[in-house]
Every structure is written in C-alpha cells, then in structure tokens.
Amino acid sequence: MHKKKAIAVAVPAALLVAASVSQPVAWAAPGERSAAAMPGDPRGGQRGGNDPGGQMPGDQAPGDQAPGDQAPGGQAPGGQAPGDQAPGDQAPGGQAPGTGAPGDGQNQGGQDQGQGGQDQGQGGQGGQGQGGQDQGQGQGVVPGPNRGDFAPIAQAPRRNQPRVGRNGSRGTFVSRCGTNQNRHHNPDNFITAPGVRNGAHHTHDYVGNLSTDGQSTDESLAAAGTTCARGDKSAYFWPVMRNRTQRDDSPTAAESAADGNIGRIVLPVEARMEFRGNPRSKVVAMPRFMRVITGDAKAGTNGTANARALWTCSGQENRGFTDKYPLCPRGSRLTRILEFPSCWDGQNTDSANHRSHVVFPDQSGACPAGTRAIPQLRMTLRYNLPNRPLAFALDSFPEQAHKPVTDHGDFVNVMPDSLMRTVVNCINSGRRCS
Template identity: 65%
Template sequence: MGRKKKAFAVLIPALALVATACQETPGVAQPNGPQATRTANPAAYPGRPAADDGSGIPNLQGGGQQNGGAQGYGRPTAQPTAEPPADPAAEPPADPSAEPPADPSAEPPADPSADPTDGTGGQNGDGGQMGGDGGQNGDQGDGQNGDQGNGDQGNGDQGNGDQGEQPPPNPELRADQFVDIRKAPRVRQPRRTRQASTGVFASECGVNEGQAHSNPDNVLAAPGVVNGAHHIHDYVGNLDTNAFSTDETFAAAGTTCTNGDKSAYFWPVIRLRDGQDDSDRAAQSTADGNIGSIVTPSSVKLQFLGNPRSKVTAMPQFIRVAVGDAKAVTNGLKNAHASWTCSGFENRAFTDKYPLCPQGSQVKRVLNFPSCWDGQNTDSANHRDHIQFPDARTGQCPQGTKAVPQLRMTLAYNVPAKPLAFALDSFPESGHDPVTDHGDLINVMGEQLMRQAVNAINKGARTTGKRRR
C-alpha cells in the first residue's frame, strides 16, 4: 500500500502538468480534416455594418453588386486607428487597397442617366432594387422607387451614402447615349393570323408649328398641376389641353385635326442643345435642366392600327392612354416602350439610345400605344391597368381584355447626326435619357368617327375619315 500511494503521488502532478500544457498550446488545423469556421469580431470594425452573406465580415466594396451594401448603407470610410486582431488566422489584417478613397472628389458620382442595365438605374446597381449604396430599404437612399434617389444625407442613385453629397440638379447628357442606327437591334413584329385586323385609320393634325400649343403640364398624369411634367409638351388635336382640362372642356374645344378628331395628342419636345430658347417659359425650362431651341417635327403621323390576331372594337370616349415612362431612369425599364430609329432604317430601333442617322435620313420616334382594354374603365390609378399591351411575341391581348384600335405616333426630325447635338426634354433627375421618351392620348374622337375608324381597320382599308370643310 505504501508503494501504491507513493506512485499516485507522483502521477497526479504529472497529469496536472499535461492538462495545463494542452490549454496553453494554440490549435493547429489538420491537413485532411474539417477546417474551423472563422468568425469576425465586429468590434474590430467600429461603425461598419457586416455584409449580408452570413460571414460576419464587413462589405468593403459598397454598391454596384447585387447584394452589396446590404441595408442601404453607403461605402465605408477608412478606419486608420483600428487595431488589427492579434491572431491573423482569426481575422485578416485590414487591406488599405480595399477601401474607397476617403476624398469623395477622388471618385466621381455615378450618372443616373446611364444605361439602367449598367448598375446605375437598373435592378442591381447603386440605386437599384438591391443596390448597395441606395438600396430598397436603405437609410441613405431610395433606390428602387425614389425619383431622385436622395436619402437623409447620402444619395442612393449616386452611390455616396456616407459622404453626404447631393446629386447634380441636372444630370448631364452623355456622348455614349448616341449610337449609329446600324448598330440598333432589329424590330420584331408578331405574325398575323387570318383573324387579324389589318386596316389603318389616320388623323392629320399638324406638327404644332411655331409652338402654337405647348406647355409643361400633363393633364393625364398630373391633372390640376401647373408645370406637372417639368418639361415642355407639344400638343396637336384638341386646342384646350392643359393642366385644368376636363372631359367637358375637351368636348367643347376645337381641334387642329382635319377630320374633326378632337382627341388630345402630346409628347415631350426635342431640343438642339446649342440653340437659344426665346420662349416665355425659358427660365422655367432652364431651371428644370431643359436647354436649347425646340425643334418642330418635320412630320407627325397619328395612325390607328388593328390587332394581328383579332378584330378591334371601339375604344370609349375620354379614355386616357399613355405609353413609355418619363421616370424610367429611376423606375426601371418595365414601361419603357418608345423606339428611336431613322428613316430608311425602320427595321432597327433603340429604346435606350439616340440614333445617329446617315446623311439624308431623319431621326424618328415611334410610340406604339397599348391597345387591350378592360372593357370598363377609361382610366386607372397608375394610368396603365385599364389598358394593356398585347403579348409582344404573339400579339394576343391578355385574358379579360379586348383589342381596340392601337395608336402609333411617329415623329420625324431633322437634327444633326452628332453626339450631344440634340436631346429629349425630361424630368430634372432623368438627364435627358432617351429611355424616358413617352406619349399620351385622350380620346375625344366621337362615336361616329370612332365607328369609321373601327370599320376601316377591320376591313383592311386605309383612310383618314371624313375631312372637315
């Protein structure tokens, strides 16, 4: 027993020594075993949010990636006083090259007039649906739905959340928005069936020579609001069209159309950028960022077409119909339907570029309006739900709607084939982007004239209706 007690007395201290050594020796990853999960210490990055990828490591890149800058924060600023973690295996040392420059002037703000697919105004960019700096729910910006993308201090569309910079009041037009028409995508049309309505009914209503009827109102989208469009509209047809027009004033007014059509047709003007605006609205236009001399269209075609799969029925009087989106830069391209082409090249067209036309060819804007009516309403809250587009591939109207005459508005212009020479009037924050082109119709044709239009379209005829004496 004495020998056993002595042996235990020696063994116990030895076991204690081994246990102590195990606690003090750092662990080593096994070459063929599972790797330990590295967890970042948020305290090592004071004031910075962690990335939304589950790693716990902060996003040092900011916006421009689909999931970058989660929670709508701006680009993080450098933290020169932060101490790196003692254990390099648990936390990598800060890499100064990964940080954006501290001086905001070293990195120019993004241009919100850029192509919405390049990350500035589309789904995944700085001001997009999940954009980093001005994300959908971010504190710093209002990327998806904000017209200007301005947050509390930062500015979502520009991508400078922390810096407190404000966007330029009038974003600049860019030379890369002007492209040779021969590089435009081809225009595709649905095939016609035997039931197609192939006729054309046209109203000849002039070109608004000398700006005889124009204003910055939009009675369809902003009734009762003076300067509701923040850009000048050309008007033909109804002589009463302004912010305060009503169905009653439309019906009582005269028209520029030769067949008695009292409908209101309007669209934003085009300007020569180096021209002089001598109108009484020049000061307001300049404040809204629209400068230069207004160009009168060389021709305006207002044609009502049929449907490639069915006959058409009459559209109701006073129905409001809009095409395009004046805020497509910030809203996205869902409702951008305008086409930019050149005479002689109508089989090609852009939606998001201005065309540069060969010598002797004119710039053309083609606006094909929606033509599938719900059969009940003459307007809707968003001015779109009551009348929709047919399927782009088949021409079929959506279930629950019926085909009505489709307005095609074709505007031709003699403008220089040079980048930055001409541009569309737009909202101040939209930078004259061609993707914001749009047009509007308020139908005041009258039942008899509409009946003529429907009959001509369904029978395959081409007519302008009875001419006014």
C-alpha cells in the same frame, strides 16, 4: 363609363426641403409649381400658341448642319412640314410602373411635386443654350445626356413584328392633325398631375385639342377646337426635342432651364397619328375620354419595365434603340415611334396607375384574357436635327438626365362616336383611311 381619379397629398414644407437633397425615389415625380398662367399661354382658347423661335427652321438632312447654324429653306408654312401627327406625353408625375397598389404612384408623385417646387425656387435666372447648361438650373437637376447615349443606327437591334393571322385586323386609320405649327406648348400633364401647373417639368408638343393643359377636363376638351381633320378633338402630346447647340428664346426659357431643359425647341417635320389593328383579332371601339399612356418618363430611376420608346431613322425603321439616340446617315431623319397599349379591360377609361385598364398585347399580338383589342395608336415623329452626339436631346424630368429611354407619350380619345366607328370599320375591313 368615365372613371377619372386624382389623388392629392399634402406634404409639410420641412419634409420637402429634406426631400430635395435625397436620392431619386422610384415612382416619385418631380414636382409642380403654382397654377399661374404660363407666359404666352393665356387661359382660354388655344394654349401656348405664342412660342417664338420654338423651332429650328429648315429642312436640312442630319449631319449637314454646323453647330449653331440653322438649315435654310425647305420648310413648310408654319415652320414645319404638314403631317398626320402622333402622341401624347405619358404619365410623368409619380406614375406607377404598372405594379404596386393602385394610387401608390400618385401619392408619391404629390410628395415629389412639392420637392420639385423647392428645387425650382432655388434655381437662378442664368443663361442657357450652348455652354449654359449649368446656369439657372434648380437643385436636383442631373446633367445629361452623355456621349454614351448616342450610337449609329447600324448598331441598333432589328425589330420583330408579329405576323397578322387569319382573324387579325390589317387596316389603318390616320388622323391628320398637323405638326404643332401653332406651337402649342406647356409643361403640364392633366392625366397624371391634374390641375397642376408645370406638373411634368418638361415641355410638351401638342396636336389635336387646342385647349390641352394642366386644367383640362372631359368637358373642356369636348368644348374646344382641334388641329385634326374630321372633328377629332383628341389630345395627343409628347416631350419636345431640342437642338442644344442653339439658344432657347421662347417665353418659357428660364422655367425650362430651371428644370434642366435647354436648347431651341425643334418641331417635328412630320407627325403621324396612326391607328392600327391587332394581329390576332378584330378591334372594338375605344370609349370617349379614355386616357392611354406609353413609356415611362422616369425609366432612368424606375427601371425599364415600362420603357417603350423606339428611336430609329427614316428608311431604317426595321431597326431601332430604346436606350440610345440614333445617329442617322446623311439624308435620313431622326425618327421616334411611340406605340400605345391596345388591350382594354372593357370597362374603365382610366386607372390609378394609368396603365391597368389598357395593356399591351403579348409577343404574338394576342390580348390577355379578359381584355379586348382596340385600335392601337402609333405616333411617328420625324426631325431635322444635327447628326452629332450631344447636339440634341429629349426634354425630361430634372433627375432623368434626358435619357432616351424616358421617351413617352399621352393620348386622350375625344373623337366623335361616329368617327370612332369609322376608324373601327376601316381597320377591321383592311382598308387604309384618313
């Protein structure tokens, strides 16, 4: 049942040089570098486990922290609070926004990969951190975010959730995977840029499968260890958050700066990977090795048709932004909620644009004709970050200017079949399980 597709496009060097000075192209993904191992990310075993300084210590409420100061204490062992973690990094890399001929997005992504390599090659080695945004960045980096990308949470629109009907499924299952205490980081995306080093041009947090990187395959994922309980070897990943008032002292700081991603990586204090039911029907098991993405890493240039980010604050999840970072009241934590599509075509584990095989329900919660409901993954990520405009931002592709609308996530199901049956039974029977 497994269907995996990868499309490689060879582009002459002369065209790449010309492309590096052109305007961004919709569906095109900035490029990849060579498959050299990332410092601190030895091939084999756990990836990216050594990323010193990758997190802002402390458990301070937003707004309490002065620029450049770290909040003391309150932090769980391993640099963050234990948590149930949630999701993946969506399909950067030329992913089609759900339209167009299959494969178009990946072909163009291949072209842009060369362009990205060119941009990075021209970047300097300069400094980074506060005041260092323009140093060491390659050509094609669009500065951002700006003050207009931030707003008080009180200005966010309210969320409308469909009611669960008589035939709906009310249960939940939480996969307890931690919060990336082991600092598994890399800028790869094996779903949309398989076999490519730095295929995402932004760093990901990973929980679950310990081997996830650009070289991952079904076989390597199945053979690896996991941070999740109950043998869940699934890969969950998403772009990191950074405190831009502090310097990035990780092994990949220069590489990140060349792509325009600066500041200290901040791990979530809570990462909840929760599978939910469908408001109109029972759910069926998703197949092993299914790839599922949410959001659009290039929504800044593609448009917002596939933008699915929800930016909110703890205790105020009834409202949220898609296109702004929220400024949270004292004692409330910045929160990202990433909900994944959950209406499966019943046949494929992937598709050319990584979207067509599994789509979102309609506004009532019903799945389109010809699809069936599967457990819906919801990733909830909470952070301690300075509560000020420009002090924090999401990692992004170089030309996406760290816009909050580009938030996204990725997931590959590597649960044992027995565990997936447990998930389905919990959801359909209305229980809350973990």
